[in-house]
Amino acid sequence: SNWDGVVLDLVIDYLTYVFIPAYALIYSDLLPSPWGLVAALLIALTGVVYFADVRMKSADNCFVGFPAVWQMPLLVFLTFSPPVWLTSATIVVLALAQFTWLKFVHPVRTERWRAATLPVTLLWVVLGGWSVWAEFEPPLAVKLGLLATSLWLLFVGIVMQARPVRQTVIAE
Numbered sequence: 001s002n003w004d005g006v007v008l009d010l011v012i013d014y015l016t017y018v019f020i021p022a023y024a025l026i027y028s029d030l031l032p033s034p035w036g037l038v039a040a041l042l043i044a045l046t047g048v049v050y051f052a053d054v055r056m057k058s059a060d061n062c063f064v065g066f067p068a069v070w071q072m073p074l075l076v077f078l079t080f081s082p083p084v085w086l087t088s089a090t091i092v093v094l095a096l097a098q099f100t101w102l103k104f105v106h107p108v109r110t111e112r113w114r115a116a117t118l119p120v121t122l123l124w125v126v127l128g129g130w131s132v133w134a135e136f137e138p139p140l141a142v143k144l145g146l147l148a149t150s151l152w153l154l155f156v157g158i159v160m161q162a163r164p165v166r167q168t169v170i171a172e
Helices: 005-027 035-052 071-080 084-097 114-133 140-162
Strands: none
Touching: 005 035, 005 071, 035 084, 071 084, 071 114, 071 140, 114 140
8 A cells, every 4th residue: 555544643643733733823922923933943843853753652652752742732821821931931841852751641552540641631621622612711720720630741751750660579
């Protein structure tokens, strides 16, 4: 066959997770011109390099480096409208984090702590949808829930990495 589903999946993921959020960032009011364009270019260029890295997934189904899921921080930025310096700094840190050895969970495929991570992910989707429905001005409880679930998803893989699974030895 002339078609490769794996390559097609990467193209679709890049468009969905990187290119469209970068494009949306340019036209949002989050960063003044020309900084929105600069940030979008940083996201697009580092994202394409990350997606081309054959080491982006670890044996335990975590992502190695920030997995370039830029739609997530963009939704949080739009909900909270943080100061320009915080938005810019977060974008730079996450862009650089794509090229680190830090682990980030895949909410479905990473087995460790999946019983907690999967419900947190589903809650993030509900809260994110609520925020979009409310035109990024949801109730405070929704905002705080979105922030808490975002922080869990951002840092749980790093916490797992810092606390490796202990191997138990069974005595004979």
